[in-house]
Amino acid sequence: MCFCCFGNLLYAQHCFNGYIDNERWHNEVYLSVIDDYRTLKGINDEQIISKAISNAQGYFEFHGNQLEGSNKIYKLHVDNCSDGDHEANHFEGYCKDSKDILFIAKSGDTINFPLGFEDQVFCNVKSTNAKTSAFIKIDSLKEDMRFDYAEYRSKANRNLNNNKWFKALHEYGKSLKEPLAELYIYAYLSDRSNNLHGYYLEDLKVNTYYEHLLERLKTAYPNSSYTKQYEAELNADKYIISAISSEKPAFKWMYLVLGLLLLSLITNAYFLYSAKKIKPKSKTDVKEQLTPQELNVLDLLLKEYSNKAIADTLFVSVSTIKTHINNIYKKLNVNSRDKVKSLFNSELTK
Incomplete structure (x- = not known):
């Protein structure tokens, strides 16, 4: 339980607490703030704002007044890397032995992350902020989406599910009445490494949803990095569409995309080869x-x-x-x- 008794600063105090399995994880729990929604997944040590140490029962707690007064995206994560190894083991945000949870919070929020189960760290979040669990709800819906796509792998099934799930996710995001939740969905659907990216560009041509989301972000978060980033990406994607629509720019753009894809494949192959060369000692x-x-x-x-x-x-x-x-x-x-x-x-x- 958190006790925040700081006189006239009481309104600014946040309190996040919960439990982890000390047998499974190191007893360090990290709290990060996410300003760039393209870095929601993975681990970036530069985003960490606080660290808590769990006690013998696995209980941890964060409290203070450094959070902003409006909703932002935060992350709790645990891993089995020592502090000295973070830079090496978290190369490009990847950590092979970690678990995290994304959530929405602001100053003054009290959030409880109860005991997890099996390899999951957190579940059944309880919060004074009704928007805290929006990302968790969206992730649950995305699991249903993945099941639909995997049920039968064919072009016809993909097209059917593209139409179904783009609409379903957009509508669900709006129903949560939190633009940051919609932005989480957008980041997933528009990810250029995602198989859905091509369909997203086609959807952007005809669907007014994306412009309306920009309006909602400007209203709720007029000066935030999220709104500025989303507006810039939306304009860039519209430029891509216009370039593809004309013959010469489309030709040049296709070669650029193919070149980047080839570079990515070569880089991944190099790291896989390097990893295989590391052999255990005798x-x-x-x-x-x-x-x-x-x-x-x-x-x-x-x-x-x-x-x-x-x-x-x-x-x-x-x-x-x-x-x-x-x-x-x-x-x-x-x-x-x-x-x-x-x-x-x-x-x-x-």
Whole structure:
């Protein structure tokens, strides 16, 4: 429970709290502000505004008065990267072992993120701000959308679902009466890496929805980065449409798109190749690098002991055990218990 007793500053206090699984995640929880809606997914350390440490039961809490008075997009995330490894492990916003939740909030909001289940961190959000859970509701609808597209993979099915879901998502966004929720939908439908992007451009030619969304954003958030970014992107996409409509500009634009696509494929292939070249070290090399305590932890880890059981056996804290395990992972060039076991059970390392 949050207690915000700061006299005349009471109105500006926010309080976000909840629980995480300390056995699954490090006990650091990060709060970020999202000013660029194209960076909703992934992890950007430059967006982090605060960090909370969960207690032994996994409870965490954020409170303060640094949030703005109007609704903005925020993110809570957890990961299993140490502070020193964030830059390397979060290259281009990607983190292979993290979980996040996007939500809408403003100063003075109180939000509770109850205990999650399985690999999910948060569920059943309770908030004094009726708009907080808008993104979670949209994500639920998007799951239904993905099911429809996957039911039968054909051009006819795609065309049918394009018509159905563009309209359904737009109408649902409007029903939430929050332009930021509509912007979340727009960011998804207009994403140039998304298979729906071509249909979005066709829809933009004839659908007045996008202009009306701009009007709603200007009314609700006249000077925000969201409104300025959306207006700029809308104008850029209209220019693309006009370029495609004329023969010569369309020819040049197509080559530009193909060139960018080729560059993207080459870059992805390079990183995949680089990742495959990283091989685990041998059992002998590893043991020579490990400290005596790390060797003790490794032995118990290979015997299927949990973090807590290892901590109890060695009479240290769970946090200390997590640090030892992370050090072992680094020295083995692996990122999971299964790969540690694979290394020590491999015929190549006998």
